[in-house]
Amino acid sequence: MNLMLNILLNVIIAFLIGTILIGLQRKIMARIQGRPGPPIIQHLLHTLKFFIKESAFPKTAAMPFYVAITAMLFVIWVAAVIDGPVTEGSLLLIFAIYTIQKIGEHNAGSSSGSPYGKMSCVRAVYSAAAEVPLFAVLIIIYLKAGTMNISSIINYQSIHGPLLFTIPLAAIMFFVLILSKSQYSPFAITKGKDIVSGYETEHFGLLRGYLMISESIAWYMLLWVFLTVFIGPLSLPAYLIGMVVLSTIVAFINAVTPILNPNHSVMMQVSLAFIGIAGSIVLLMI
Amino acid sequence: MVVSILGSQIIGIIPLGDIVFYMTSFNLFMFAAALAFTFIIAISKTETQVEAEFGSLGDREIKVAKKEFKFRRFLAIICGLATAGAMVTGDIFDFTLFVCLIGIVNIGIVGAVKQIDVLDSAFQYGLIAMIASTPLFVGASLILAATGTISILAINSLTYTTPMMLFGSILLFLGVAGETGVAPFFATKAEMFRTPGSPFLLIIHLSSLLVIVRVIEILLIINKPF
Numbered sequence: 001m002n003l004m005l006n007i008l009l010n011v012i013i014a015f016l017i018g019t020i021l022i023g024l025q026r027k028i029m030a031r032i033q034g035r036p037g038p039p040i041i042q043h044l045l046h047t048l049k050f051f052i053k054e055s056a057f058p059k060t061a062a063m064p065f066y067v068a069i070t071a072m073l074f075v076i077w078v079a080a081v082i083d084g085p086v087t088e089g090s091l092l093l094i095f096a097i098y099t100i101q102k103i104g105e106h107n108a109g110s111s112s113g114s115p116y117g118k119m120s121c122v123r124a125v126y127s128a129a130a131e132v133p134l135f136a137v138l139i140i141i142y143l144k145a146g147t148m149n150i151s152s153i154i155n156y157q158s159i160h161g162p163l164l165f166t167i168p169l170a171a172i173m174f175f176v177l178i179l180s181k182s183q184y185s186p187f188a189i190t191k192g193k194d195i196v197s198g199y200e201t202e203h204f205g206l207l208r209g210y211l212m213i214s215e216s217i218a219w220y221m222l223l224w225v226f227l228t229v230f231i232g233p234l235s236l237p238a239y240l241i242g243m244v245v246l247s248t249i250v251a252f253i254n255a256v257t258p259i260l261n262p263n264h265s266v267m268m269q270v271s272l273a274f275i276g277i278a279g280s281i282v283l284l285m286i
Numbered sequence: 287m288v289v290s291i292l293g294s295q296i297i298g299i300i301p302l303g304d305i306v307f308y309m310t311s312f313n314l315f316m317f318a319a320a321l322a323f324t325f326i327i328a329i330s331k332t333e334t335q336v337e338a339e340f341g342s343l344g345d346r347e348i349k350v351a352k353k354e355f356k357f358r359r360f361l362a363i364i365c366g367l368a369t370a371g372a373m374v375t376g377d378i379f380d381f382t383l384f385v386c387l388i389g390i391v392n393i394g395i396v397g398a399v400k401q402i403d404v405l406d407s408a409f410q411y412g413l414i415a416m417i418a419s420t421p422l423f424v425g426a427s428l429i430l431a432a433t434g435t436i437s438i439l440a441i442n443s444l445t446y447t448t449p450m451m452l453f454g455s456i457l458l459f460l461g462v463a464g465e466t467g468v469a470p471f472f473a474t475k476a477e478m479f480r481t482p483g484s485p486f487l488l489i490i491h492l493s494s495l496l497v498i499v500r501v502i503e504i505l506l507i508i509n510k511p512f
Binding site: 059060061062063064065066068069072076079083089090092093095096097099100102103106107110111112113114115118121125128139142148149 | 294310311312315316319326327329330331332333337482484485487488492495496498499502503506
């Protein structure tokens with residue numbers, strides 16, 4: 001298939017599946033809490049709606065930085081799709097993309113001048129200190145498989161079996177990272193409802209639409225990375241089933257746990273990352 | 287000859303005398319990201335922070351003064367360029383120099399702010415950054431002593447890891463963690479982000495995260511577990 005067509009197709013798939021999974025997650029959470037909840041396609045409808053809404057810009061915003069940051073966030077997640085499902089390239093590159101998206105969260109918040117966005121910005125700095133070590137758990141994969149190339153990791157698993165069973169602590173830590181990026185999670189301090197919508201509060205219309213597309217692609221990519229590097233070669237239906245199962249588990253956790261205080265959230269994630277990295281190294285040495 | 291680093295093929299090498307830059311898709315992406323953000327910072331205005339005024343219904347606006355703006359923008363651009371350099375350098379000593387420069391300009395970016403809490407935070411971060419420069423350079427020196435080279439490409443071709451290389455790597459990581467103010471040192475740095483000047487704060491955060499990702503790559507190249 002033509003490379004550009006392949007990229008376009010994968011980005012559209014990532015967006016559509018990501019947005020439907022976020023909708024599914026909200027639906028499951030609502031049912032657990034005894035509410036009817038929004039339709040599963042609500043997140044998709046919201047995203048499309050923002051593209052036909054008027055775009056307003058706060059007079060206090062840092063221009064053109066305020067606009068550019070949403071475009072950058074979108075571009076880096078498209079880059080993640082290219083490096084992931086399209087080319088099965090470097091896992092280290094996805095790690096880099098993940099760290100740069102923290103910059104998006106940070107500066108989408110602070111660039112508007114809103115106190116809510118600023119609070120989200122400071123929380124993004126705190127949460128980066130916790131989430132980056134969690135993502136670093138992927139180093140354990142290198143220690144086990146001997147490569148950071150995704151296609152080589154898939155080949156390794158097709159010969160030696162899923163890494164989920166050989167380095168389970170690393171898989172759990174990565175799942176905690178996925179949990180922290182989900183909406184309404186106990187670790188979602190950058191978008192806590194105590195600060196309205198966090199870093200998205202002051203982005204309207206088209207800009208908000210781009211932020212929501214990025215959010216959907218990010219969710220899809222995190223699930224894709226988990227399934228690919230811990231379970232191995234999967235068919236398209238198996239990927240879909242895996243993503244639905246992971247989203248359902250996340251929805252159950254989020255429905256029954258309150259959001260944590262930022263300090264507690266960070267300390268818990270850092271502690272889990274430490275246990276994950278140290279425990280996995282000990283398991284590898286035994 | 288096809289050279290690969292951690293499974294990624296090298297796209298190109300730029301030799302500038304003793305200084306060698308190399309690029310894989312990973313390095314190239316981070317280099318491009320650092321330059322793109324630096325460009326946006328260079329052309330952006332700062333935001334105006336709006337806060338509720340105590341004892342009345344009015345708002346209080348906090349702006350960045352023009353003189354302060356010029357000074358901080360200059361340092362932010364230097365920080366962006368140093369970060370971009372740290373992403374592609376193929377030399378451990380150059381990498382440590384870039385990291386040191388990032389630490390110094392990070393303090394400078396908030397040093398011009400007239401807010402006591404922010405200055406206190408910058409002072410504490412400055413102390414940690416200064417202390418961290420010792421393990422940073424000692425780590426690089428030990429790696430040189432153990433391998434006979436500071437070229438990452440040359441170390442990549444080595445097939446062994448000695449305990450001294452491992453010890454040097456641990457010191458290098460501690461040095462980078464202190465210089466960039468990441469966990470467990472992030473508490474000293476987070477307060478710095480309360481100040482206005484969003485584009486300049488971006489580069490402080492961006493440089494820390496990108497350098498940490500790069501140092502992980504370097505440490506994986508030095509320490510081969512198989």
